[in-house]
Amino acid sequence: MKRHATNVVRTLRERGFQAYFAGGCVRDMLLGLTPTDYDVATDARPAEVMRIFPDTYAVGAQFGVVLVPLKKPAEAKETWPEKPHPSEAVGLGGVTGDHPNYVEVATFRNDGTYTDGRHPDQVSYSDDPQEDVQRRDFTINGLLMDPLDDHCVLDFVGGRDDLEAGIIRAIGDPERRFAEDKLRMLRAVRFAARFGYTIERETLAAIPRLAPQIKQVSRERVRDELTKMLTEGRARQAFELLHSTGLLREVLPEIERMHGVEQPPEYHPEGDVWIHTMLLLEKLPPHVSRTLAWGTLLHDVGKPPTFRVAPDRIRFDGHVEVGVRMAEEIARRLHFSNEETRQIMALVANHMRFADAQRMKESTLKRFLRLPKFDEHLELHRIDCLSSHGNLALYDFVRERRAQIPEEEIRPTPLLTGEDLIALGYKPGPRFGDILSALEDAQLEGALHTREEAHSFVLSQFPPASEP
Numbered sequence: 001m002k003r004h005a006t007n008v009v010r011t012l013r014e015r016g017f018q019a020y021f022a023g024g025c026v027r028d029m030l031l032g033l034t035p036t037d038y039d040v041a042t043d044a045r046p047a048e049v050m051r052i053f054p055d056t057y058a059v060g061a062q063f064g065v066v067l068v069p070l071k072k073p074a075e076a077k078e079t080w081p082e083k084p085h086p087s088e089a090v091g092l093g094g095v096t097g098d099h100p101n102y103v104e105v106a107t108f109r110n111d112g113t114y115t116d117g118r119h120p121d122q123v124s125y126s127d128d129p130q131e132d133v134q135r136r137d138f139t140i141n142g143l144l145m146d147p148l149d150d151h152c153v154l155d156f157v158g159g160r161d162d163l164e165a166g167i168i169r170a171i172g173d174p175e176r177r178f179a180e181d182k183l184r185m186l187r188a189v190r191f192a193a194r195f196g197y198t199i200e201r202e203t204l205a206a207i208p209r210l211a212p213q214i215k216q217v218s219r220e221r222v223r224d225e226l227t228k229m230l231t232e233g234r235a236r237q238a239f240e241l242l243h244s245t246g247l248l249r250e251v252l253p254e255i256e257r258m259h260g261v262e263q264p265p266e267y268h269p270e271g272d273v274w275i276h277t278m279l280l281l282e283k284l285p286p287h288v289s290r291t292l293a294w295g296t297l298l299h300d301v302g303k304p305p306t307f308r309v310a311p312d313r314i315r316f317d318g319h320v321e322v323g324v325r326m327a328e329e330i331a332r333r334l335h336f337s338n339e340e341t342r343q344i345m346a347l348v349a350n351h352m353r354f355a356d357a358q359r360m361k362e363s364t365l366k367r368f369l370r371l372p373k374f375d376e377h378l379e380l381h382r383i384d385c386l387s388s389h390g391n392l393a394l395y396d397f398v399r400e401r402r403a404q405i406p407e408e409e410i411r412p413t414p415l416l417t418g419e420d421l422i423a424l425g426y427k428p429g430p431r432f433g434d435i436l437s438a439l440e441d442a443q444l445e446g447a448l449h450t451r452e453e454a455h456s457f458v459l460s461q462f463p464p465a466s467e468p
Contacts, residue, residue, distance in 0.1 A: 001035075001037070002147075004038075004070045005040060005228070008068050008103050009040055009413065011053075012040070015052055017044040018042060018108075018129060018225060019041070020041050020042075020144040021041075021147055022040060022106070023118040023141050023142075023143075024037075024144075025038045026145040027141055027143060027163065029145065029150075029164065030143070030153070030160070030163055039104045040103055040104065040105045041108060041132055041347070042105060042107060043127065044105075046065075049068070049105050054190075056068050056069075056105075061172065063123055064108075064109050064125060065105070068105055070101045070103070070427065076288055088353065106130065107125050108128060108129055109123045110126050111124075125303055130156045133171070134156070135171075136171055137171065137181070138162075138169060138171060138191065139158050139159040139167075140159050140162050140167075142156070142157040148443075162202075166197040167199075168192045168197050168198070168203060169199075169200035170200070170202075172187075176201050177211065177304075179213075182216050182217045183221050184215045185214055186222065188226040189238055189245065190232070191236035192241060193229060193237040193241060194228075194232045195255055199241075200219075207246070207247065211246040212250055213350070214247060215250060219334050230284065230288070230290075230293035232327075233284070233286030234289075235297075236281040240278065243256065252330070254298075255277070258301075261273040261312060263276065266313070268388045269389070270388055277299075278386045279387035280299075281297065282298075284296060290340060291344050291347065291373070291376060292380065294336075295348060295351075296380055296383065298323065298344065298348055299348050299351045300319070301326045301348070302318070302320060302321045302322035302324070303323070305320045325346045327344055328345050331345070343372065343376070346372070346377075347376060347377060350371060350377055352369075357397055361445065362444060363445050369397045369410050374402070385430055414440065415439065415443055415450070416439060418432055420451075424455065424459065424464065425464040426427050434462075438461060438462075439458060
């Protein structure tokens with residue numbers, strides 16, 4: 001992709017335009033990281049870019065942003081991303097994050113007012129790269145690089161010094177930068193956590209003042225920033241910073257309420273629900289799946305509303321059931337897909353079932369083990385234990401049993417179907433479910449192995465004569 005981006009710069013230069021790498025890719029290259037995407041800034045207007053690159057997609061063209069696709073390889077066929085839809089335009093860069101086979105080309109510009117707190121109402125194109133940099137978010141993202149001149153860096157905002165010092169600093173007036181695009185507050189937190197940087201004093205002070213305005217940002221954008229915080233490897237630092245800046249109570253008040261909710265010390269010597277959850281987040285590695293990350297964050301979300309002090313100890317009666325409903329509401333609110341929502345809910349619903357694993361019937365255990373993405377359930381249980389009592393006995397038991405039981409015994413082919421029951425003289429109806437469930441239980445318990453045994457079992461346990 002770097003070669004493709006360099007060719008884009010070279011082509012624009014050959015046509016007489018200025019062109020540079022811009023933004024996050026420059027930052028990452030200076031940090032010795034491999035960029036996930038490359039952005040190019042140029043004085044060529046969008047129409048000129050689209051004439052030079054005929055296959056360019058006008059995603060965000062109203063903001064001077066177009067995408068230049070990498071030539072589709074012959075072997076890509078079904079796996080190559082589809083053409084981006086214009087509705088994906090964000091107008092401020094970042095379009096290519098979901099389309100890594102494209103280079104984003106943005107015209108130098110000067111933004112006007114931001115009525116919606118996310119997009120400029122209008123933009124004025126510029127021929128000056130320094131003017132373009134002034135409208136960007138943070139100094140470390142305001143660097144330009146010439147890939148054709150020994151990677152020479154143009155720094156008009158002190159970004160290199162801030163990279164070396166480990167500082168997140170807004171370009172210009174922080175309050176103005178955040179007022180223009182409220183999402184930048186979350187991005188400040190994410191970058192600080194991801195790189196282990198501190199947020200510059202005035203930049204940090206502006207966030208609590210504007211935090212309530214984060215609600216102007218679309219829920220999808222908020223979801224994506226929070227997901228990145230959870231999956232980039234420093235989730236605890238990100239959420240502690242969300243709390244201290246006042247952003248957490250605006251975007252996830254259910255998590256904010258975990259603070260100060262005590263737990264029984266015999267099971268949770270580490271402290272309250274907030275501390276316990278932060279310890280789990282600390283154990284999430286980079287590139288963890290989105291659903292495991294969110295399941296981890298939300299696994300105890302039902303504890304604050306169910307907290308009570310009983311005569312014997314602190315209790316959270318029904319916290320799993322309450323937590324499942326809350327997790328669903330949060331996932332729906334943030335517009336997760338149905339599939340992701342189901343998995344997040346399943347992680348919350350099943351995280352306490354490991355306590356019963358050694359007492360489960362063989363059929364119950366096998367059904368437990370065949371939950372979709374069971375590796376995520378197992379990993380959540382592991383870090384849950386390590387973040388509380390530290391006892392991994394149940395984790396080891398379940399992991400060993402899962403390794404011992406062949407896949408065909410966990411998901412056996414049914415010995416009989418509904419059609420077989422009809423052939424045996426049973427009438428279709430609600431009772432079919434009971435019969436097939438009991439039949440599967442017996443099969444999972446290892447009591448039945450053949451169709452003949454299944455016939456005998458059904459006829460003895462559910463005699464046709466008893467049919468109404």
